[in-house]
Amino acid sequence: MFSVTVRDHMMIAHSFQGVVFGPAQRLHGATFVVDATFRRTELDQDNVVIDIGAAAAELKAILSDLNYRNLDEEFADVNTTTEWLAKVIADRLAHRVTTGALGPSARSLTGISVTLHESHVAWASYERAL
Amino acid sequence: MFSVTVRDHMMIAHSFQGVVFGPAQRLHGATFVVDATFRRTELDQDNVVIDIGAAAAELKAILSDLNYRNLDEEFADVNTTTEWLAKVIADRLAHRVTTGALGPSARSLTGISVTLHESHVAWASYERAL
Amino acid sequence: MFSVTVRDHMMIAHSFQGVVFGPAQRLHGATFVVDATFRRTELDQDNVVIDIGAAAAELKAILSDLNYRNLDEEFADVNTTTEWLAKVIADRLAHRVTTGALGPSARSLTGISVTLHESHVAWASYERAL
Amino acid sequence: MFSVTVRDHMMIAHSFQGVVFGPAQRLHGATFVVDATFRRTELDQDNVVIDIGAAAAELKAILSDLNYRNLDEEFADVNTTTEWLAKVIADRLAHRVTTGALGPSARSLTGISVTLHESHVAWASYERAL
Amino acid sequence: MFSVTVRDHMMIAHSFQGVVFGPAQRLHGATFVVDATFRRTELDQDNVVIDIGAAAAELKAILSDLNYRNLDEEFADVNTTTEWLAKVIADRLAHRVTTGALGPSARSLTGISVTLHESHVAWASYERAL
Amino acid sequence: MFSVTVRDHMMIAHSFQGVVFGPAQRLHGATFVVDATFRRTELDQDNVVIDIGAAAAELKAILSDLNYRNLDEEFADVNTTTEWLAKVIADRLAHRVTTGALGPSARSLTGISVTLHESHVAWASYERAL
Numbered sequence: 001m002f003s004v005t006v007r008d009h010m011m012i013a014h015s016f017q018g019v020v021f022g023p024a025q026r027l028h029g030a031t032f033v034v035d036a037t038f039r040r041t042e043l044d045q046d047n048v049v050i051d052i053g054a055a056a057a058e059l060k061a062i063l064s065d066l067n068y069r070n071l072d073e074e075f076a077d078v079n080t081t082t083e084w085l086a087k088v089i090a091d092r093l094a095h096r097v098t099t100g101a102l103g104p105s106a107r108s109l110t111g112i113s114v115t116l117h118e119s120h121v122a123w124a125s126y127e128r129a130l
Numbered sequence: 131m132f133s134v135t136v137r138d139h140m141m142i143a144h145s146f147q148g149v150v151f152g153p154a155q156r157l158h159g160a161t162f163v164v165d166a167t168f169r170r171t172e173l174d175q176d177n178v179v180i181d182i183g184a185a186a187a188e189l190k191a192i193l194s195d196l197n198y199r200n201l202d203e204e205f206a207d208v209n210t211t212t213e214w215l216a217k218v219i220a221d222r223l224a225h226r227v228t229t230g231a232l233g234p235s236a237r238s239l240t241g242i243s244v245t246l247h248e249s250h251v252a253w254a255s256y257e258r259a260l
Numbered sequence: 261m262f263s264v265t266v267r268d269h270m271m272i273a274h275s276f277q278g279v280v281f282g283p284a285q286r287l288h289g290a291t292f293v294v295d296a297t298f299r300r301t302e303l304d305q306d307n308v309v310i311d312i313g314a315a316a317a318e319l320k321a322i323l324s325d326l327n328y329r330n331l332d333e334e335f336a337d338v339n340t341t342t343e344w345l346a347k348v349i350a351d352r353l354a355h356r357v358t359t360g361a362l363g364p365s366a367r368s369l370t371g372i373s374v375t376l377h378e379s380h381v382a383w384a385s386y387e388r389a390l
Numbered sequence: 391m392f393s394v395t396v397r398d399h400m401m402i403a404h405s406f407q408g409v410v411f412g413p414a415q416r417l418h419g420a421t422f423v424v425d426a427t428f429r430r431t432e433l434d435q436d437n438v439v440i441d442i443g444a445a446a447a448e449l450k451a452i453l454s455d456l457n458y459r460n461l462d463e464e465f466a467d468v469n470t471t472t473e474w475l476a477k478v479i480a481d482r483l484a485h486r487v488t489t490g491a492l493g494p495s496a497r498s499l500t501g502i503s504v505t506l507h508e509s510h511v512a513w514a515s516y517e518r519a520l
Numbered sequence: 521m522f523s524v525t526v527r528d529h530m531m532i533a534h535s536f537q538g539v540v541f542g543p544a545q546r547l548h549g550a551t552f553v554v555d556a557t558f559r560r561t562e563l564d565q566d567n568v569v570i571d572i573g574a575a576a577a578e579l580k581a582i583l584s585d586l587n588y589r590n591l592d593e594e595f596a597d598v599n600t601t602t603e604w605l606a607k608v609i610a611d612r613l614a615h616r617v618t619t620g621a622l623g624p625s626a627r628s629l630t631g632i633s634v635t636l637h638e639s640h641v642a643w644a645s646y647e648r649a650l
Numbered sequence: 651m652f653s654v655t656v657r658d659h660m661m662i663a664h665s666f667q668g669v670v671f672g673p674a675q676r677l678h679g680a681t682f683v684v685d686a687t688f689r690r691t692e693l694d695q696d697n698v699v700i701d702i703g704a705a706a707a708e709l710k711a712i713l714s715d716l717n718y719r720n721l722d723e724e725f726a727d728v729n730t731t732t733e734w735l736a737k738v739i740a741d742r743l744a745h746r747v748t749t750g751a752l753g754p755s756a757r758s759l760t761g762i763s764v765t766l767h768e769s770h771v772a773w774a775s776y777e778r779a780l
Contacts, residue, residue: 001518002473007511009379013273013289013330018176020233022183023328029273029289033380046408047469052512053412068283070273079177083132119269120293120770121137122182128131139769143663143679143720148436150493152443153718159663159679161769198673200663209437213392249659249681250640251397252442258391261778262733267771278566280623282573306668307729312772313672339567343522363670380510381527382572388521399639403533403549403590413588419533419549423640458543460533509529510553538696540753542703599697603652641657642702648651 001110004049005037006056010063014071014080021079027072032085033117034063036093044105054102062092082116086126090114094130131240134179135167136186140193144201144210151209157202162215163247164193166223174235184232192222212246216256220244224260261370264309265297266316270323274331274340281339287332292345293377294323296353304365314362322352342376346386350374354390391500394439395427396446400453404461404470411469417462422475423507424453426483434495444492452482472506476516480504484520521630524569525557526576530583534591534600541599547592552605553637554583556613564625574622582612602636606646610634614650651760654699655687656706660713664721664730671729677722682735683767684713686743694755704752712742732766736776740764744780 013029036059038050071080078084090112097106113127143159166189168180201210208214220242227236243257273289296319298310331340338344350372357366373387403419426449428440461470468474480502487496503517533549556579558570591600598604610632617626633647663679686709688700721730728734740762747756763777 002477002514002516004473004514005512007380009381011284011288011290011379013287016176020176020178020181020183024271026328027273027330028271028328029291030271031289031291031379043471043473046406046410047471047474048410049473049514051410053410056512068286068288070287081173081177083134083173083179084177087132119271119291120267121269122135122186124132124134124179126132137770139771141674141678141680141769143677146436150436150438150441150443154661156718157663157720158661158718159681160661161679161681163770198676198678200677211433211437213394213433213439214437217392249661250657250683251659252395252446254392254394254439256392262737262774262776264733264774265772276566280566280568280571280573303731303733306666306670307731307734308670309733309774311670313670316772341563341567343524343563343569344567347522382525382576384522384524384569386522397640399641401544401548401550401639403547414531416588417533417590418531418588419551420531421549421551421639458546458548460547509531509551510527511529536696540696540698540701540703601693601697603654603693603699604697607652642655642706644652644654644699646652 001039001041002043002049003037003039004052004055005035006052006059007033007035008056008059008063009033010067012066012069012071016079016081018079030118032082034059034089035115035117036089037113038109039111040109042108044108050106050109051103058093058096058101062089062096082118082122082124083126086114086116086124089116090126090128094128097130131169131171132173132179133167133169134182134185135165136182136189137163137165138186138189138193139163140197142196142199142201146209146211148209160248162212164189164219165245165247166219167243168239169241170239172238174238180236180239181233188223188226188231192219211254212248212252213254213256216244216246216254219246220256220258224258227260261299261301262303262309263297263299264312264315265295266312266319267293267295268316268319268323269293270327272326272329272331276339276341278339290378292342294319294349295375295377296349297373298366298369299371300369302368304368310366310369311363318353318356318361322349322356342378342382342384343386346374346376346384350386350388354388357390391429391431392433392439393427393429394442394445395425396442396449397423397425398446398449398453399423400457402456402459402461406469406471408469420508422472424449424479425505425507426479427503428499429501430499432498434498440496440499441493448483448486448491452479452486471514472508472512473514473516476504476506476514479506480516480518484518487520521559521561522563522569523557523559524572524575525555526572526579527553527555528576528579528583529553530587532586532589532591536599536601538599550638552602554579554609555635555637556609557633558629559631560629562628564628570626570629571623578613578616578621582609582616602638602642602644603646606634606636606644610646610648614648617650651689651691652693652699653687653689654702654705655685656702656709657683657685658706658709658713659683660717662716662719662721666729666731668729680768682732684709684739685765685767686739687763688759689761690759692758694758700756700759701753708743708746708751712739712746731774732768732772733774733776736764736766736774739766740776740778744778747780
């Protein structure tokens with residue numbers, strides 16, 4: 001099994017609802033350093049998992065829809081936790097793969113995982129099939 | 131599959147028995163930077179894998195039982211290798227999950243993995259089901 | 261010249277005023293991984309620059325006054341940039357040193373610097389004498 | 391499941407053939423920081439996954455065959471991408487395991503994965519069974 | 521004293537002349553992760569050291585002149601060592617500051633330093649006044 | 651001003667005397683990731699600060715005198731703190747420079763600094779002239 005990962009980041013504001021979140025119920029924010037991993041069983045004819053330039057560009061495009069925003073407005077009444085955002089980004093990447101934005105070869109990808117680092121001591125991931 | 135990871139560390143002394151360990155048969159020590167990962171299939175009603183504050187607190191509690199100690203005394207006649215310690219910590223975390231220390235929602239966790247970084251060029255992991 | 265550095269972090273919301281900030285004029289947020297460095301010419305009688313436990317505790321106390329907050333409310337009409345926040349934290353640490361919160365030996369410190377990492381690709385520092 | 395990882399690096403020149411590679415079709419180069427991970431189900435009688443000194447030495451030996459070289463000469467008419475090189479290194483490590491270079495205990499290893507970091511924002515992996 | 525740092529990278533081929541370089545006399549390559557630091561005594565009216573977006577863009581422009589190239593052709597008969605390249609990049613950034621490419625406020629900068637990381641175990645820097 | 655840094659590590663046991671050290675008064679240990687930085691004003695005729703291979707070898711030799719040891723035996727009645735060890739290593743490197751172990755060109759070095767990382771959240775440095 002092969003994989004390729006690209007890294008980018010976004011900076012957002014949000015707050016959480018529920019006593020489990022303690023002081024994070026207040027409006028605060030985060031830098032999320034985002035790693036997007038693409039998997040496949042065999043390399044394509046160019047010997048790559050994916051066009052890494054296209055992968056980085058699509059990740060940046062998806063993050064720019066969220067970057068420098070208050071997620072309480074983007075996703076009203078949702079707890080936009082690190083793990084939940086990992087799924088949002090993974091699903092949007094998956095959609096771009098299946099609609100061809102990453103090229104025809106990318107349709108041989110078998111899985112995507114996304115990790116969001118919220119600090120030097122905490123991160124969360126979501127992994128899915130394609 | 132979702133996961134959340136928290137990081138902490140401990141600083142211990144120990145020695146190893148067996149020629150394979152070379153100079154590490156002498157009493158020496160290590161800083162272990164410890165990453166504990168919790169996995170589950172679906173998020174709970176708060177949109178989290180686990181109460182991350184509780185996870186960090188339980189990891190710190192487990193590490194404080196080992197921190198600033200000579201493991202040759204804590205675990206007599208055992209080679210307290212990095213990989214073996216990863217299992218000790220993972221099993222202790224699993225015990226706390228199953229006894230409810232991490233809250234009722236944590237009982238839906240499906241797995242735990244623990245990675246101990248012993249330097250910038252070596253680390254070891256143990257992964258188990260719950 | 262000796263120095264000791266401790267690291268912690270905070271997660272805040274804020275926005276900037278001024279066209280130079282582009283999309284960062286919108287309400288957004290950041291995780292700041294904060295490194296606080298203490299300098300002195302000679303070690304004290306315990307062979308340390310500072311009580312590292314006290315240094316970490318004071319840094320955490322200063323960050324907890326800012327953590328999980330909207331800095332637009334904490335510092336109205338101020339652009340709370342990374343470099344400006346580095347000075348706020350350095351000055352607060354300096355105040356604690358001079359008022360004795362870090363112990364009598366800490367009064368021999370000659371300087372403090374604070375670095376705030378806002379992402380994996382950008383950080384800012386402020387350095388001052390004591 | 392247990393694993394142990396060791397890290398080393400190599401510095402190579404190469405170029406790629408195919409329009410998908412854009413400016414990387416020109417002769418350029420890379421530092422690859424290489425992580426080699428060894429997996430097994432149970433620890434051996436010394437409580438280790440592998441003799442970590444032997445693992446590091448074998449990884450260094452494999453990398454030294456590639457280090458400070460122009461891969462366009464070593465592997466003519468091949469796109470020596472990061473993901474393809476991960477497989478080359480993993481397969482060479484697997485060969486050394488199966489021929490006994492890592493000791494008799496290493497024959498209980500169940501898998502190897504190799505990750506090559508080509509920058510702070512991109513890396514690739516190959517994972518295989520033993 | 522304030523500073524702001526931005527990070528980017530480039531991937532180049534080169535070789536060295538001189539027995540001190542050993543196997544690095546062969547054509548090889550490197551990924552250089554490049555940190556550019558800008559210093560000034562007081563913040564400008566926006567509370568920044570520099571327009572960080574402009575700084576990142578200028579660094580990227582300077583690196584793109586070197587990226588994906590064989591430096592043996594770009595700088596014939598020069599040992600393009602990590603430390604020497606740090607000076608090249610710092611001097612080019614300084615030129616852009618003094619010619620106004622980073623805006624009028626940037627003319628109050630007092631110094632620039634550039635660090636090139638050639639691997640996880642080696643890096644080099646050049647620091648200069650403005 | 652130019653500098654070059656090389657990184658290595660050591661794993662030691664020790665304990666501290668003095669109530670300021672709290673639980674670290676017990677026998678424990680640490681991995682120290684050690685960065686040694688060499689400075690000079692102008693590059694030598696090879697365009698380097700120092701023979702980086704020789705620098706790495708000398709650092710490794712100095713660390714191997716301390717590695718896998720109980721520093722309570724090596725330095726009886728001394729608090730072998732991180733900052734104090736930074737000075738020990740810097741002074742030993744300086745001695746090797748002045749006695750010619752790093753070659754004749756190294757005698758133009760103007761300074762050395764050594765940083766010891768004791769964990770992901772704490773490190774200490776010592777800087778000296780040559």
